[in-house]
Amino acid sequence: MYATQSAQTKGREYASQMDANDPLKSFRTEFLIPYKPKSRPQPKRTATRIASHLSAWATRGVLGHFTEHEGSDLPPFLDVDNAAARLMAPLVGAAASEVAVMETLTANLHLLMASFYRPNQEKYKIIIEGKAFPSDHYAVESQIRHHGFDPKQAMVLIEPEDPVAATISTSHILSVIDKHASTTALVLLPGIQYYTGQYLDIKAITAHAHGHGLLIGWDLAHAVGNVDLRLTEWDVDFAAWCNYKYVNSGPGAIGGLFVNSRHGQVDVSAIKNGADGFRDRLCGWWGGDKAMRFDMGNDFVPIPGAAGWQVGNPSALALTAVIASLEIFALTDMATIRAKSMAMTSYLENLLLHPPSASSCYNKELPYRIITPSNQEERGAQLSVRLEPGLLEGVMSFLEDAGVIVDERRPDVIRIAPAPLFNTFNEVWDFANIFTSACSEAQSGTVHGNEQAVTLKGQDRKGWAEIK
Numbered sequence: 001m002y003a004t005q006s007a008q009t010k011g012r013e014y015a016s017q018m019d020a021n022d023p024l025k026s027f028r029t030e031f032l033i034p035y036k037p038k039s040r041p042q043p044k045r046t047a048t049r050i051a052s053h054l055s056a057w058a059t060r061g062v063l064g065h066f067t068e069h070e071g072s073d074l075p076p077f078l079d080v081d082n083a084a085a086r087l088m089a090p091l092v093g094a095a096a097s098e099v100a101v102m103e104t105l106t107a108n109l110h111l112l113m114a115s116f117y118r119p120n121q122e123k124y125k126i127i128i129e130g131k132a133f134p135s136d137h138y139a140v141e142s143q144i145r146h147h148g149f150d151p152k153q154a155m156v157l158i159e160p161e162d163p164v165a166a167t168i169s170t171s172h173i174l175s176v177i178d179k180h181a182s183t184t185a186l187v188l189l190p191g192i193q194y195y196t197g198q199y200l201d202i203k204a205i206t207a208h209a210h211g212h213g214l215l216i217g218w219d220l221a222h223a224v225g226n227v228d229l230r231l232t233e234w235d236v237d238f239a240a241w242c243n244y245k246y247v248n249s250g251p252g253a254i255g256g257l258f259v260n261s262r263h264g265q266v267d268v269s270a271i272k273n274g275a276d277g278f279r280d281r282l283c284g285w286w287g288g289d290k291a292m293r294f295d296m297g298n299d300f301v302p303i304p305g306a307a308g309w310q311v312g313n314p315s316a317l318a319l320t321a322v323i324a325s326l327e328i329f330a331l332t333d334m335a336t337i338r339a340k341s342m343a344m345t346s347y348l349e350n351l352l353l354h355p356p357s358a359s360s361c362y363n364k365e366l367p368y369r370i371i372t373p374s375n376q377e378e379r380g381a382q383l384s385v386r387l388e389p390g391l392l393e394g395v396m397s398f399l400e401d402a403g404v405i406v407d408e409r410r411p412d413v414i415r416i417a418p419a420p421l422f423n424t425f426n427e428v429w430d431f432a433n434i435f436t437s438a439c440s441e442a443q444s445g446t447v448h449g450n451e452q453a454v455t456l457k458g459q460d461r462k463g464w465a466e467i468k
């Protein structure tokens, strides 16, 4: 129903009070905040660390691989990967040896599936969600084909019970696993669903999959640096993520993966006796024992743990950018970040449900619905807002003119994610006011976006009517 400005609305005073008491308030000074951020703000440390790297490279050349760099915290180039893994591990709740900072998310999913998807005639299916991020869908589909199976039979897509609400209940996920368990080889799910912002119950779903003897992996693109992950404690088999969202490492930054320690064990004596000794994988020299790396032998002995999944020599320059942003996380912890994030996103939700100046703006009802779960435990920083049909272009155009960049998912969803490391409660308040104006202007038709792009299919209108 229509929500007027009410006693429930927490205003500017609340925002200022929260900002004044924010334990992370000094963290904003760690970032360069662009006026119109097209991507995440840049950590100031990135330029400092990259400059140190360039200087080490210029003065030491190839010897920089092996020597400590005076006057800099940077490790020898050969150990930059280890340093990155040590800093990354607390963000995902894992031992450093269970984490590798490497490649991109999609490449890592392939490398991990090469190890963890070993189908046979009885068990060959992969269970994923029907609305998986397209790259995950393509990766899974191609893995299935690669093993000679037909995705039509081997790909199980979990669809939301209610397509309009778009979220998926844990019980529904568990029931799909139950139904296909006897023919399934792998389950691959998102920690936080990119479209709805729903945070799945990783612990419960992992335990359930294990109860059926199934391996389960997680795409943590939208969860890492956002929520307080406990991958070791939750006994996750494997996971992969990118570092260019909440981890602020820059566009196309090197990603990361987690491999549970029980899958990363290496039995050197077995290898010497010609037996397997380690979980099968796609191998490359960078995953091999560092002590033997330059021996140029043909016997592959992996580094125990996730580092053994590395394939080629990573860019020390690119890893240095990841390290710079991870150093900021090391100044605090995920519990503190998550606590502020929950408070900020709840504040945003409160303002969206009880808009600051709604009475003068909206016709009768709010022209949007929040599709992200209202339970804080079932979401991270992000709220996905589904706009009334026809408003997206006008709203986006108004927001952009006001210097606010949010993410759009056509035809009608915008994703808003206040980031606890650098956003303030006052900015959330400002955003809510600008967003209210954007909606009312778009509703009254005084602001238009690119009309060409507005495609209002009958289906979209029907969907909107159903959720009211």
Ligand SMILES: Cc1ncc(COP(=O)(O)O)c(C=O)c1O
Residues within 6 Å of the ligand: 104, 105, 106, 107, 133, 135, 136, 190, 194, 219, 221, 222, 242, 255
């Ligand atoms: C959920 C999810 N999976 C996969 C990807 C693809 O990541 P990459 O381009 O690093 O492979 C993304 C990128 O945004 C994503 O959000």
